[in-house]
Every structure is written in C-alpha cells, then in structure tokens.
Amino acid sequence: METQEEMHKYTLYYFPVRGRGEPIRLLFHLDNQPFADERISLEQWPSYKSSMPLGQIPVLEVDGVKLAQSPAILRFLGHQQRRAGANAIECAKLDMIAEVVQEFSNTEGAGKFGRVLLGMITADKNQYYKEHVVPDLEKYAPIIEKFLVENGNNGLFIGDRETWVDVFSAEVFSKFIEYGSPDALDAYPHIRAQIQRVFNHPNIKRYIASRPVTPF
Incomplete structure (x- = not known):
C-alpha cells in the first residue's frame, strides 16, 4: 500500500459493467485505495474515445497520465500497492x-x-x-x-x-x-x-x- 508521501490521484474510466475493468476496481478496493470510478455509458463513449491513449477502455488516469490495457494497469497497481512478488x-x-x-x-x-x-x-x-x-x-x-x-x-x-x-x-x-x-x-x-x-x-x-x- 502506498505511503502518504506516495499517494496518487487515480481515475478509472470504464463502462458500467464488470468486464475488463472489474479486476482493477477489485484491486483498488482490496486495500481501500481511493479512486474515482468513472463509469461511461455507450452514449457517452464517443465523446471520450479520442482522449484515450488507444481509443479504448479501461484506462487508468494517474496524476493526469492515462494508462491503457488492463494487465498493464493491474501490474502497475500491484507494485504500487505492494501486491506483486517479493523479488x-x-x-x-x-x-x-x-x-x-x-x-x-x-x-x-x-x-x-x-x-x-x-x-x-x-x-x-x-x-x-x-x-x-x-x-x-x-x-x-x-x-x-x-x-x-x-x-x-x-x-x-x-x-x-x-x-x-x-x-x-x-x-x-x-x-x-x-x-x-x-x-x-x-x-x-x-x-x-x-x-x-x-x-x-x-x-x-x-x-x-x-x-x-x-x-x-
């Protein structure tokens, strides 16, 4: 889990379903890590798409930087929350x-x-x-x-x-x-x-x- 000095501002962008975004939500909740859960409807999606790195979601925004691909996001959070390997x-x-x-x-x-x-x-x-x-x-x-x-x-x-x-x-x-x-x-x-x-x-x-x- 991050220390106070390492705290980041997180926003997760995904559709209002479990799908590929839910493992990310679960990982946040595992350690009570605060994040904004931005659930985008299909009607809203076209207005978001061009702002996403790969034109798809889930996307995690970390202090203004957007990361795509769910395994990459999970791996990043795993290391941030000390939920990765010991070596x-x-x-x-x-x-x-x-x-x-x-x-x-x-x-x-x-x-x-x-x-x-x-x-x-x-x-x-x-x-x-x-x-x-x-x-x-x-x-x-x-x-x-x-x-x-x-x-x-x-x-x-x-x-x-x-x-x-x-x-x-x-x-x-x-x-x-x-x-x-x-x-x-x-x-x-x-x-x-x-x-x-x-x-x-x-x-x-x-x-x-x-x-x-x-x-x-």
Whole structure:
C-alpha cells in the first residue's frame, strides 16, 4: 500500500459493467485505495474515445497520465500497492500466470462470452457456453489449477498474501460460474478456493455487496 508521501490521484474510466475493468476496481478496493470510478455509458463513449491513449477502455488516469490495457494497469497497481512478488523471479512468475489469464480472456469462445450476454453477439447463451466456452475452460483452467496447487492449499499463486494476479484470475474465472454454469469449475477446486478467498476478503466482500448488478 502506498505511503502518504506516495499517494496518487487515480481515475478509472470504464463502462458500467464488470468486464475488463472489474479486476482493477477489485484491486483498488482490496486495500481501500481511493479512486474515482468513472463509469461511461455507450452514449457517452464517443465523446471520450479520442482522449484515450488507444481509443479504448479501461484506462487508468494517474496524476493526469492515462494508462491503457488492463494487465498493464493491474501490474502497475500491484507494485504500487505492494501486491506483486517479493523479488524479480516472483514478479516474473506472476507476469507469466497473468499472460495465461489474459490469453484465456482473449479467446474466440470464452473471450467473447461477455459480448453474447450483452447482446453484442447474437447467439443462444446456453448453447454458446457449451459449444465455445467449455472447451476454452478445459484448456486453460488446468494450467491455472496447476500453478495454485504448486503453492499449496491457500488459494494463492505465491506466498500467503493476495497479489494482483490472484485478483485478476479470481474475477475472470468467477464469471463463468455466475453467468455460465454453477458447476463450471467443479473440476478445479483450487481455482474455486482462490475465488472464495479473494471475494471473501472483508474489503472486497463489502464492495461486492453494494456494487451494481450488471449483465457481465
């Protein structure tokens, strides 16, 4: 967590859904880090787009400087809030795992599930889940499970303190239980334990209890 001397002014720009912005929100709430949560409607988005570094969101503004790409934002906050590795090797291992989570988030199946739920892709939700999401889960979930097993039974990738990658992974995979099928991760007890640990952290639990209900 930042000291008083290191405090920055943060503004997060994202749509009023969980999507790719929610892991960032969760990481802020994990340490009660103050930030402005600027939720932009689709109608408002055209007036914001040209001011964003890559013409897309999420974007985190830090003391007037705008940063794009959710993994880069999460990694930055992880170091700012001391939620990264304890040394260069641990940081590299967390980066490696985060790349797997991000790759899963970008797949043609699971990566587009949110668009189906939001009506941006016309498809039957249940059929799409079975035919396109499940194969991606079966490919990527065992990899994440393996990394968690290597660290024991505490639901974390490294050590005994939640890192930015634990928050990232928990949020990404939890949505397939909530929006896909309750048994989506029954074969992966360590991922379920990670989700439970992250979401039951008092600060995150408090935020989840009051956050708006969104379609994804």
